[in-house]
Amino acid sequence: MKMLIVDDSLIIRRKIEREINLPELKEIYTASNGQEAVEVFTAHEPELVTMDLTMPRMDGTECVKQLVAINPDTVILVISALADRATAIKAVKYGAYGFLCKPFTESEINEALTKCIAFSKELRG
Amino acid sequence: MITERDIEVFIDGIKHYFRTSTEIDIVVETPYLISADEISVNDYTGIIGISGERKGFVLVTAPTVMLRYLVLSLGEKAVTPDLVHDVIGEVANTISGNARRSFGPGFMISVPLIVQGQPERIGAAKDTNGYVIPSRWNTFPFQLVVSLQ
Numbered sequence: 306m307k308m309l310i311v312d313d314s315l316i317i318r319r320k321i322e323r324e325i326n327l328p329e330l331k332e333i334y335t336a337s338n339g340q341e342a343v344e345v346f347t348a349h350e351p352e353l354v355t356m357d358l359t360m361p362r363m364d365g366t367e368c369v370k371q372l373v374a375i376n377p378d379t380v381i382l383v384i385s386a387l388a389d390r391a392t393a394i395k396a397v398k399y400g401a402y403g404f405l406c407k408p409f410t411e412s413e414i415n416e417a418l419t420k421c422i423a424f425s426k427e428l429r430g
Numbered sequence: 431m432i433t434e435r436d437i438e439v440f441i442d443g444i445k446h447y448f449r450t451s452t453e454i455d456i457v458v459e460t461p462y463l464i465s466a467d468e469i470s471v472n473d474y475t476g477i478i479g480i481s482g483e484r485k486g487f488v489l490v491t492a493p494t495v496m497l498r499y500l501v502l503s504l505g506e507k508a509v510t511p512d513l514v515h516d517v518i519g520e521v522a523n524t525i526s527g528n529a530r531r532s533f534g535p536g537f538m539i540s541v542p543l544i545v546q547g548q549p550e551r552i553g554a555a556k557d558t559n560g561y562v563i564p565s566r567w568n569t570f571p572f573q574l575v576v577s578l579q
Contacts, residue, residue: 315516361541386527391535407524408450
Protein backbone atom coordinates (compact mmCIF):
# COMPACT_ATOMS: atom_id res chain seq x y z
CA MET A 306 0.00 0.00 0.00
CA LYS A 307 1.21 3.52 -0.82
CA MET A 308 0.72 6.55 1.41
CA LEU A 309 1.11 10.28 0.82
CA ILE A 310 1.90 12.60 3.76
CA VAL A 311 0.76 16.21 3.17
CA ASP A 312 1.87 18.85 5.68
CA ASP A 313 3.60 22.22 5.34
CA SER A 314 5.75 21.40 8.39
CA LEU A 315 8.92 19.48 7.63
CA ILE A 316 9.17 18.23 11.20
CA ILE A 317 5.61 16.84 11.11
CA ARG A 318 6.15 15.11 7.76
CA ARG A 319 9.29 13.49 9.15
CA LYS A 320 7.59 12.60 12.46
CA ILE A 321 4.71 10.81 10.72
CA GLU A 322 7.09 8.98 8.38
CA ARG A 323 9.38 7.95 11.24
CA GLU A 324 6.71 6.89 13.73
CA ILE A 325 4.49 4.76 11.52
CA ASN A 326 5.15 1.13 12.20
CA LEU A 327 2.76 -0.58 9.84
CA PRO A 328 4.13 -3.24 7.47
CA GLU A 329 1.26 -2.69 5.01
CA LEU A 330 2.70 0.71 4.10
CA LYS A 331 5.42 -0.05 1.57
CA GLU A 332 5.90 3.30 -0.16
CA ILE A 333 5.68 6.74 1.46
CA TYR A 334 5.54 10.03 -0.46
CA THR A 335 5.43 13.56 0.92
CA ALA A 336 4.13 16.97 -0.16
CA SER A 337 4.35 20.35 1.57
CA ASN A 338 1.14 21.94 0.26
CA GLY A 339 -2.10 21.02 -1.46
CA GLN A 340 -0.91 21.90 -4.94
CA GLU A 341 2.16 19.68 -4.65
CA ALA A 342 -0.03 16.95 -3.11
CA VAL A 343 -2.28 16.82 -6.18
CA GLU A 344 0.79 16.42 -8.40
CA VAL A 345 2.32 13.65 -6.25
CA PHE A 346 -1.06 11.96 -5.89
CA THR A 347 -1.60 11.92 -9.65
CA ALA A 348 1.90 10.56 -10.29
CA HIS A 349 1.93 7.78 -7.66
CA GLU A 350 -1.76 7.01 -6.94
CA PRO A 351 -1.46 6.31 -3.18
CA GLU A 352 -4.37 4.52 -1.52
CA LEU A 353 -3.90 6.42 1.77
CA VAL A 354 -3.28 10.14 2.44
CA THR A 355 -2.61 12.08 5.64
CA MET A 356 -3.68 15.69 5.16
CA ASP A 357 -2.91 18.88 7.08
CA LEU A 358 -5.52 21.65 6.71
CA THR A 359 -3.74 24.99 7.20
CA MET A 360 -1.23 25.17 4.36
CA PRO A 361 -0.05 27.74 1.83
CA ARG A 362 -0.97 27.67 -1.90
CA MET A 363 -3.85 25.18 -1.54
CA ASP A 364 -5.31 24.36 1.87
CA GLY A 365 -6.18 20.87 3.00
CA THR A 366 -9.95 21.16 2.59
CA GLU A 367 -9.64 22.07 -1.08
CA CYS A 368 -7.01 19.39 -1.55
CA VAL A 369 -9.27 16.71 0.00
CA LYS A 370 -11.99 17.71 -2.48
CA GLN A 371 -9.59 17.46 -5.42
CA LEU A 372 -8.10 14.11 -4.38
CA VAL A 373 -11.55 12.58 -3.82
CA ALA A 374 -12.62 13.86 -7.25
CA ILE A 375 -9.59 12.11 -8.81
CA ASN A 376 -10.13 8.86 -6.89
CA PRO A 377 -13.15 8.50 -4.57
CA ASP A 378 -11.68 5.32 -3.04
CA THR A 379 -8.74 7.21 -1.52
CA VAL A 380 -8.74 7.02 2.27
CA ILE A 381 -7.79 10.39 3.74
CA LEU A 382 -6.88 11.00 7.37
CA VAL A 383 -6.90 14.70 8.24
CA ILE A 384 -4.19 15.55 10.78
CA SER A 385 -4.62 19.12 11.95
CA ALA A 386 -4.22 21.41 14.94
CA LEU A 387 -7.69 22.84 14.23
CA ALA A 388 -9.36 21.18 17.17
CA ASP A 389 -12.98 22.31 16.87
CA ARG A 390 -15.73 19.84 16.05
CA ALA A 391 -16.96 21.86 13.04
CA THR A 392 -13.60 21.50 11.27
CA ALA A 393 -13.58 17.73 11.73
CA ILE A 394 -17.17 17.46 10.46
CA LYS A 395 -16.33 19.66 7.46
CA ALA A 396 -13.31 17.52 6.57
CA VAL A 397 -15.42 14.34 6.67
CA LYS A 398 -18.16 16.06 4.64
CA TYR A 399 -15.62 16.77 1.89
CA GLY A 400 -14.51 13.14 1.79
CA ALA A 401 -11.98 12.55 4.58
CA TYR A 402 -12.31 9.25 6.42
CA GLY A 403 -11.06 10.41 9.80
CA PHE A 404 -9.54 13.22 11.85
CA LEU A 405 -6.53 13.20 14.17
CA CYS A 406 -5.77 16.30 16.21
CA LYS A 407 -2.22 17.64 16.62
CA PRO A 408 -0.25 17.17 18.75
CA PHE A 409 -0.43 13.40 18.51
CA THR A 410 1.53 10.52 19.99
CA GLU A 411 3.16 7.63 18.16
CA SER A 412 0.45 5.24 19.32
CA GLU A 413 -2.33 7.62 18.21
CA ILE A 414 -0.98 7.95 14.67
CA ASN A 415 -0.48 4.20 14.32
CA GLU A 416 -3.95 3.48 15.69
CA ALA A 417 -5.57 5.98 13.32
CA LEU A 418 -3.65 4.68 10.29
CA THR A 419 -4.45 1.07 11.18
CA LYS A 420 -8.16 1.94 10.93
CA CYS A 421 -7.53 3.73 7.61
CA ILE A 422 -5.71 0.69 6.19
CA ALA A 423 -8.54 -1.63 7.26
CA PHE A 424 -11.09 0.66 5.64
CA SER A 425 -9.02 0.92 2.45
CA LYS A 426 -8.87 -2.89 2.23
CA GLU A 427 -12.66 -3.06 2.65
CA LEU A 428 -13.14 -0.51 -0.13
CA ARG A 429 -10.94 -2.48 -2.47
CA GLY A 430 -12.50 -5.83 -1.61
CA MET B 431 -10.20 42.54 24.84
CA ILE B 432 -8.55 39.44 26.23
CA THR B 433 -10.24 37.77 29.16
CA GLU B 434 -8.75 35.59 31.86
CA ARG B 435 -10.50 32.64 30.24
CA ASP B 436 -8.79 33.43 26.89
CA ILE B 437 -5.39 33.32 28.61
CA GLU B 438 -6.26 30.00 30.25
CA VAL B 439 -7.09 28.53 26.83
CA PHE B 440 -3.59 29.33 25.59
CA ILE B 441 -1.88 28.19 28.79
CA ASP B 442 -3.73 24.87 28.57
CA GLY B 443 -2.77 24.63 24.90
CA ILE B 444 0.92 25.17 25.40
CA LYS B 445 1.01 22.76 28.35
CA HIS B 446 -0.77 20.13 26.24
CA TYR B 447 1.61 20.63 23.29
CA PHE B 448 4.79 20.03 25.28
CA ARG B 449 3.39 17.22 27.45
CA THR B 450 2.08 15.30 24.43
CA SER B 451 4.98 15.97 22.09
CA THR B 452 7.95 15.72 24.46
CA GLU B 453 6.61 14.12 27.66
CA ILE B 454 8.18 17.03 29.55
CA ASP B 455 5.88 19.42 31.40
CA ILE B 456 6.47 23.13 31.05
CA VAL B 457 6.50 25.63 33.90
CA VAL B 458 4.22 28.61 33.29
CA GLU B 459 5.00 31.82 35.14
CA THR B 460 2.62 34.70 35.78
CA PRO B 461 1.29 36.29 32.58
CA TYR B 462 1.59 40.05 32.23
CA LEU B 463 0.14 42.73 30.01
CA ILE B 464 2.35 44.51 27.51
CA SER B 465 1.92 47.02 24.70
CA ALA B 466 2.38 45.36 21.29
CA ASP B 467 5.24 47.70 20.40
CA GLU B 468 7.12 46.64 23.56
CA ILE B 469 7.24 42.95 22.69
CA SER B 470 10.77 41.65 22.69
CA VAL B 471 11.54 38.48 20.81
CA ASN B 472 14.12 35.74 21.08
CA ASP B 473 16.24 34.05 18.39
CA TYR B 474 13.26 32.53 16.55
CA THR B 475 9.62 33.58 16.50
CA GLY B 476 6.59 31.84 15.02
CA ILE B 477 3.74 34.27 14.38
CA ILE B 478 0.13 33.26 13.62
CA GLY B 479 -2.27 35.94 12.40
CA ILE B 480 -5.80 35.67 13.78
CA SER B 481 -8.83 36.80 11.79
CA GLY B 482 -12.57 36.16 11.71
CA GLU B 483 -14.50 36.66 14.95
CA ARG B 484 -11.30 37.64 16.80
CA LYS B 485 -8.44 39.67 15.35
CA GLY B 486 -4.83 39.81 16.43
CA PHE B 487 -1.91 37.46 16.64
CA VAL B 488 -0.35 34.66 18.63
CA LEU B 489 3.40 34.32 18.71
CA VAL B 490 5.87 31.94 20.28
CA THR B 491 9.44 33.13 20.66
CA ALA B 492 12.32 30.96 21.85
CA PRO B 493 16.12 30.71 21.92
CA THR B 494 17.94 28.56 19.38
CA VAL B 495 19.29 26.25 22.07
CA MET B 496 15.79 25.34 23.24
CA LEU B 497 14.61 24.69 19.69
CA ARG B 498 17.60 22.43 19.05
CA TYR B 499 16.67 20.35 22.11
CA LEU B 500 13.03 20.40 21.07
CA VAL B 501 13.88 19.04 17.62
CA LEU B 502 15.76 16.17 19.27
CA SER B 503 12.90 15.56 21.71
CA LEU B 504 10.55 15.21 18.75
CA GLY B 505 12.59 12.21 17.62
CA GLU B 506 15.11 13.65 15.19
CA LYS B 507 18.60 12.16 15.33
CA ALA B 508 20.32 15.35 14.16
CA VAL B 509 19.47 19.03 14.24
CA THR B 510 19.48 21.04 11.02
CA PRO B 511 18.74 24.75 10.52
CA ASP B 512 15.63 23.79 8.51
CA LEU B 513 14.21 21.80 11.42
CA VAL B 514 14.95 24.56 13.95
CA HIS B 515 13.24 27.06 11.65
CA ASP B 516 10.26 24.78 11.13
CA VAL B 517 9.61 23.70 14.70
CA ILE B 518 8.84 27.16 16.10
CA GLY B 519 6.17 27.62 13.42
CA GLU B 520 4.64 24.25 14.24
CA VAL B 521 4.47 25.07 17.96
CA ALA B 522 2.70 28.38 17.23
CA ASN B 523 0.38 26.72 14.70
CA THR B 524 -0.59 23.88 17.02
CA ILE B 525 -1.33 26.10 20.02
CA SER B 526 -3.38 28.53 17.89
CA GLY B 527 -5.26 25.76 16.10
CA ASN B 528 -6.05 23.95 19.33
CA ALA B 529 -7.57 27.20 20.68
CA ARG B 530 -10.46 26.66 18.25
CA ARG B 531 -11.68 23.91 20.58
CA SER B 532 -12.72 26.80 22.88
CA PHE B 533 -13.17 29.69 20.43
CA GLY B 534 -14.88 27.79 17.61
CA PRO B 535 -14.36 27.82 13.83
CA GLY B 536 -14.74 31.61 13.66
CA PHE B 537 -11.24 31.83 15.17
CA MET B 538 -9.33 31.79 11.89
CA ILE B 539 -5.58 31.19 11.91
CA SER B 540 -3.00 31.96 9.24
CA VAL B 541 -0.10 29.79 8.18
CA PRO B 542 2.90 30.51 10.43
CA LEU B 543 5.26 33.37 9.69
CA ILE B 544 8.68 32.40 11.01
CA VAL B 545 11.18 35.12 11.85
CA GLN B 546 14.79 34.76 12.85
CA GLY B 547 15.90 37.68 15.02
CA GLN B 548 13.89 40.87 15.43
CA PRO B 549 10.88 41.19 13.11
CA GLU B 550 10.48 44.57 11.40
CA ARG B 551 6.91 44.67 12.68
CA ILE B 552 4.56 42.28 14.40
CA GLY B 553 1.58 43.62 12.49
CA ALA B 554 -0.31 44.90 15.52
CA ALA B 555 -1.99 48.28 15.77
CA LYS B 556 -0.14 50.77 17.98
CA ASP B 557 -2.80 50.77 20.69
CA THR B 558 -2.97 46.97 20.83
CA ASN B 559 -2.07 45.15 24.01
CA GLY B 560 -0.92 41.60 24.39
CA TYR B 561 -0.40 39.15 27.21
CA VAL B 562 3.03 37.62 27.61
CA ILE B 563 2.92 34.12 29.06
CA PRO B 564 6.47 33.42 30.22
CA SER B 565 7.26 29.70 30.35
CA ARG B 566 10.11 27.26 30.72
CA TRP B 567 10.54 23.95 28.98
CA ASN B 568 13.41 21.69 30.03
CA THR B 569 14.92 24.70 31.89
CA PHE B 570 14.85 26.89 28.74
CA PRO B 571 12.81 30.10 29.00
CA PHE B 572 10.47 31.00 26.15
CA GLN B 573 7.42 33.22 25.71
CA LEU B 574 3.94 32.89 24.28
CA VAL B 575 2.38 36.24 23.40
CA VAL B 576 -1.34 36.56 22.71
CA SER B 577 -2.87 39.76 21.38
CA LEU B 578 -6.57 39.60 20.53
CA GLN B 579 -9.23 42.27 20.02
